[in-house]
Amino acid sequence: MKRSISIKYTTLLVVLLSLFAIKTNAQETLTISGTKFTYPLIEKWISEYAKVHSGLKITLVQKSGAAKVADLNIIAHQPAKEELKENQEIIYAGRFALLPATNQHNAIFGTLPKKGLNKKEVDKLFFEVVNYDDEAKVENSKFTATIYSRENQACSSIALAGYFGHVSSEIRGKKVTGDDIYLLTAVKKDSIGLTYNNLGYLYDVNSRKLKDGLALLPLDLKRDAKELLTGDLDNVIATLEKNKIETIPVEKFGFIYSQQNERKEVSDFLRWVLSDGQKFNHEEGFLNLDKEVLAEQANRLNEKFLTLK
Numbered sequence: 001m002k003r004s005i006s007i008k009y010t011t012l013l014v015v016l017l018s019l020f021a022i023k024t025n026a027q028e029t030l031t032i033s034g035t036k037f038t039y040p041l042i043e044k045w046i047s048e049y050a051k052v053h054s055g056l057k058i059t060l061v062q063k064s065g066a067a068k069v070a071d072l073n074i075i076a077h078q079p080a081k082e083e084l085k086e087n088q089e090i091i092y093a094g095r096f097a098l099l100p101a102t103n104q105h106n107a108i109f110g111t112l113p114k115k116g117l118n119k120k121e122v123d124k125l126f127f128e129v130v131n132y133d134d135e136a137k138v139e140n141s142k143f144t145a146t147i148y149s150r151e152n153q154a155c156s157s158i159a160l161a162g163y164f165g166h167v168s169s170e171i172r173g174k175k176v177t178g179d180d181i182y183l184l185t186a187v188k189k190d191s192i193g194l195t196y197n198n199l200g201y202l203y204d205v206n207s208r209k210l211k212d213g214l215a216l217l218p219l220d221l222k223r224d225a226k227e228l229l230t231g232d233l234d235n236v237i238a239t240l241e242k243n244k245i246e247t248i249p250v251e252k253f254g255f256i257y258s259q260q261n262e263r264k265e266v267s268d269f270l271r272w273v274l275s276d277g278q279k280f281n282h283e284e285g286f287l288n289l290d291k292e293v294l295a296e297q298a299n300r301l302n303e304k305f306l307t308l309k
Helices: 002-027 036-052 119-126 155-163 181-189 223-230 233-242 264-274 276-280 291-304
Strands: 029-034 057-060 072-075 088-103 146-150 174-176 193-198 214-216 250-258
Touching (some): 029 036, 029 250, 036 057, 036 264, 088 155, 088 181, 088 233, 088 264, 088 291, 119 193, 146 155, 146 181, 155 193, 155 250, 174 181, 181 193, 181 214, 223 233, 264 276
Parallel strands (some): 029 057, 146 174
Antiparallel strands (some): 072 250, 088 193, 088 214, 088 250
16 A cells, blocks of 8 residues: 555656656747848857856747747837737847848949939839929939849838838839848849848858949948948948948847746846847847947846846
């Protein structure tokens, strides 16, 4: 009889320990998904974070639809109200810039004004609809070009269109599915192709030079912004962080999380991103947040996860 009771208690203990192990393992796993062009930086953050937090497994999910189950979802545009659920918050973690690029053999270089294109001229080149108060009618662009952009719902399309005062469906030309990197593939194959893309894709992050086969569309730049034309990624990043250039969209990206998922693993990772993680932004072609915005995000994070410290 005693042996039977002992076996039952032993079995119960094994079951309880197994359940505890499963729960513990779940608490030590963090899943991230979202805007794909940010993945090189997110992967860098994950690898660096693992060096000091080896007990946490962070998984960057590539499959579509994963955002529904991820602990953190990456967003790289300003969301409309309906995009966020009532219990969701965003912590911004960095910025990205979109530069206009074309095929290096594009004949457009022989027809552009010497000073480069201003914002109105870029607007007319890339968008179907133009609304200027001082012009009753705007002629079609005189430049022959094929515009390549992502789908209307892609973050880069929304950010680009929003910056110029449009919606993404008003971007001219052909839509490219999959990933922003494929825009460059299309431009390299099309001598009159034009697109906008982020710095991490336009430049080789190792050599810090513009990738082969590409050229930047000449822009009308002030003297303190001429460093953009040097072809060096570090100069471009430094210039964009010091100056607001009207022809170049710069947008924040960050993590959406649910207030119902207030886990210490989530808050600890986000705090690290806002502190130690920032030093890796430039390496992967991304800009840092302004100091004021960074401090604001850190304060918001501390307020939301106050009980988890």
